[in-house]
Amino acid sequence: MPHRMRLLEADLTSLDVDSIVNAANETLLGGGGVDGAIHRAAGPALLDECRTLGGCPTGEAKMTGGHKLNARHVIHTVGPVWNGGGDGEDDLLRGCYRNSMTLAAEAGLRTIAFPAISTGVYRFPIPRATRIAVAAVAEALAAYPLFESVIFCCFGADVTNAYRETLAEYR
Numbered sequence: 001m002p003h004r005m006r007l008l009e010a011d012l013t014s015l016d017v018d019s020i021v022n023a024a025n026e027t028l029l030g031g032g033g034v035d036g037a038i039h040r041a042a043g044p045a046l047l048d049e050c051r052t053l054g055g056c057p058t059g060e061a062k063m064t065g066g067h068k069l070n071a072r073h074v075i076h077t078v079g080p081v082w083n084g085g086g087d088g089e090d091d092l093l094r095g096c097y098r099n100s101m102t103l104a105a106e107a108g109l110r111t112i113a114f115p116a117i118s119t120g121v122y123r124f125p126i127p128r129a130t131r132i133a134v135a136a137v138a139e140a141l142a143a144y145p146l147f148e149s150v151i152f153c154c155f156g157a158d159v160t161n162a163y164r165e166t167l168a169e170y171r
């Protein structure tokens with residue numbers, strides 16, 4: 001069975017999928033990077049909805065509507081800040097992908113697109129983050145056969161190349 005994981009170099013906010021995933025912070029009240037891009041594209045109603053969620057702990061995920069985005073939903077997850085690798089960062093990042101996939105599966109979603117969570121402002125090493133992301137998503141896809149596809153939406157050559165190499169290990 002094909003692994004249903006796709007690599008795409010694109011602006012996450014442009015994708016027409018059931019849900020995009022936001023690399024948020026624990027307040028869920030917006031920020032820079034992909035978080036800022038999503039809020040700009042979704043419009044102020046997204047922030048209004050986020051305000052009702054009461055934040056989100058690192059490693060966990062919460063879902064909102066997509067508002068003005070093409071995507072029907074946004075799953076907001078909070079990645080760990082890289083602090084050398086001794087503070088459970090790997091497990092927290094794995095949790096971001098697992099919890100986002102579980103939320104999407106429980107909502108009956110079929111297509112979801114992830115940014116490279118924690119690899120920007122939070123400085124998580126890209127090759128390490130990519131291996132955690134692909135392994136966690138592959139595991140979730142095996143558990144949830146209804147998913148059609150998961151897109152790893154990359155920004156920039158370093159992330160794209162890391163995903164290409166890691167995905168090449170999955171048949």
Ligand code: APR
Nearest residue numbers: 011012023025031032033034035115118119120121122155
């Ligand atoms: N589409 C796809 N990917 C994007 C986009 C975009 N429009 N904009 C940025 N990225 C990529 C970055 O290049 C990086 O590879 O998303 C990845 C995650 O980077 P950040 O957005 O900086 O997220 P993160 O490292 O998880 O830091 C989260 O930054 O924006 C704040 O509020 C956010 O405090 C939180 C922190």
